[in-house]
Amino acid sequence: MSSSCDSGDCGDDRYSPGLENIIASETALSYLDVEKEEIVLRGYSLIELARQTGYVDVAHLLIEGSLPTSERRLAVELKLKAEEEVPGGVYESIRLLPQGAHAMDMLRTAISALGCFDEELEDFSPASGRRKAYRLLAKLPQITANGYRILNGLEPVAPRSDLAYSAGFLYLLTNKKPTELEAHVFDQSLVAYSEHEMPNSTFAARVIASTMSDMYGAVTGAAASLKGRLHGGANEAVMKMLEETSSSQSLEALMLEKLAKKERIMGFGHRVYMRKPDPRALLMKEALRKLAAASCNHELYHRCEAGEAVMKREKGLYPNLDYYAAPVYHLLGIPVPLFTPVFLAARATGLCAHVIEQHEHNRLFRPRVLYRGPKDLHP
Structure with missing residues (x-):
């Protein structure tokens, strides 16, 4: 049976500006428990995760569905090290941008270019999605930091093989080895930004993924959303x-x-x-x-x-x-124009997990509108 909305004549009671309080998806990834003032990631408190685990643990939780053992955490760190090399063509695409371009525009462009180098781009299986998620996480710290350097006429900095993921990311951003406190605080910030249910950028990623577009395209769309000052900016x-x-x-x-x-x-x-x-x-x-x-x-x-x-x-x-x-x-010494790109790099783990989930249980997003224009006109 069709509803009145199917004919384009939706009542005001069905309209919520900005989709406020509208349930758009089912997810097992996260939700905001407003009553308890708690952000829940796969059953865990995000704040407890930030205090007691680390960003790599949370990435594994979101992408794989469980917190890693110490052995598995080490394996993930090694996987990220193995995947961190950025294709030269990505940096070349950044060099074609004008100096002074917004760092988020650079990052959006670079993520889109990066997808062209992934041989599994059109593989939408969960296993392939997880592999692509780790590739993105591995490369985003370098793209974020070195892309900004290229925009400002500087040469890229090589990653430090002796630093764990978050400390190595901060090193790339500041060109300085962080103290233990600095690395810990930065890691906590990455966890804090990692996932947050259904903000605009995550919704944008899921809408794009729902067309069975690829993960890089979905994350590119999220980057465009996150640039806005009402969101990530x-x-x-x-x-x-x-x-x-x-x-x-x-x-x-x-x-x-x-x-x-x-x-x-x-x-x-x-x-x-x-x-x-x-x-x-x-x-x-x-x-x-x-x-x-x-x-x-x-x-x-x-x-x-x-x-x-x-x-x-x-x-x-x-x-x-x-x-x-x-x-x-x-x-921490991070340049202000990189604040939002760091936000995106941290949120990438949540975005990738949402794309994987969307592809696994897909339904194309196709909302309707409340039409306010004229009717019954004739040429």
């Missing part, structure tokens, strides 16, 4: 706001000025959490405090706390992950 916007100020007082004044002008302040509020704290923000706030203590640079931490207090007082809003991840990345 928020962390860059937060840091730019912080860089405009030099003290807690000047940050408060700037934020009050923006609020008076009805300007949106990035890094606060969330479509799902609404009036509750983002638990990932609390994780990164703690990480920022540790980095500040280690560098004897407490001013930035106190300035961020002051900004948090302003938004809670004036708007009843709490910080989201981007608000505290931005200053964490700043203290």
Whole structure:
């Protein structure tokens, strides 16, 4: 039986702008338990995973379905090392871009080019999907860091064979061997960004995958989505706001000025959490405090706390992950234009897992519209 919506005459009660609260997919990967204020990845708390495991463990959990044993974790690290070489043609495609191009545009282009070099591109089996996921994870740190260097007229940096995945990624971003604390904090940030149910970029990836397009195409679409300042680009916007100020007082004044002008302040509020704290923000706030203590640079931490207090007082809003991840990345020495590319590289494990899941239980996405235009016109 067809519904009234099938004829294009959908009632207002069936329309939800932005698809808010609309269930679009079934998944065994993750969900946001708003009541418990918890992000769940395959049954585990994301925050507990960030505190007690590492990014490679979480990648295995999302891609394979279980946390790895210590032996399996080592095998995955070795697999990532074996797959880390980036085809020269990918770097050549980046060299053709104009200097000054946005780093996310570079990364989107590079991921698309990378797919052309994968011999399993058109194999949509779960086993092939998992192999492609690991290839992407292995190459993204170099593409992210070295692609940015190429855009700025610099030569690529070779990866360090003696560093684990997250520490090696941070080394490529900063060209400096990280301390144990820096590597740990960066690893936690990658876990925090790894998967988050169905944000815009993940939905974009699943929509593309639902056409039985390939994994690289789906992740390319996600990269285009993540570039937007209302999604992944928020962390860059937060840091730019912080860089405009030099003290807690000047940050408060700037934020009050923006609020008076009805300007949106990035890094606060969330479509799902609404009036509750983002638990990932609390994780990164703690990480920022540790980095500040280690560098004897407490001013930035106190300035961020002051900004948090302003938004809670004036708007009843709490910080989201981007608000505290931005200053964490700043203290780690990561260039601001790479904040969003790092977000994508971290989220790639979740995106790949969603693409694999979509291909396994596929249904083409084909929503309808609520038509508001004229009717019964004749030429």
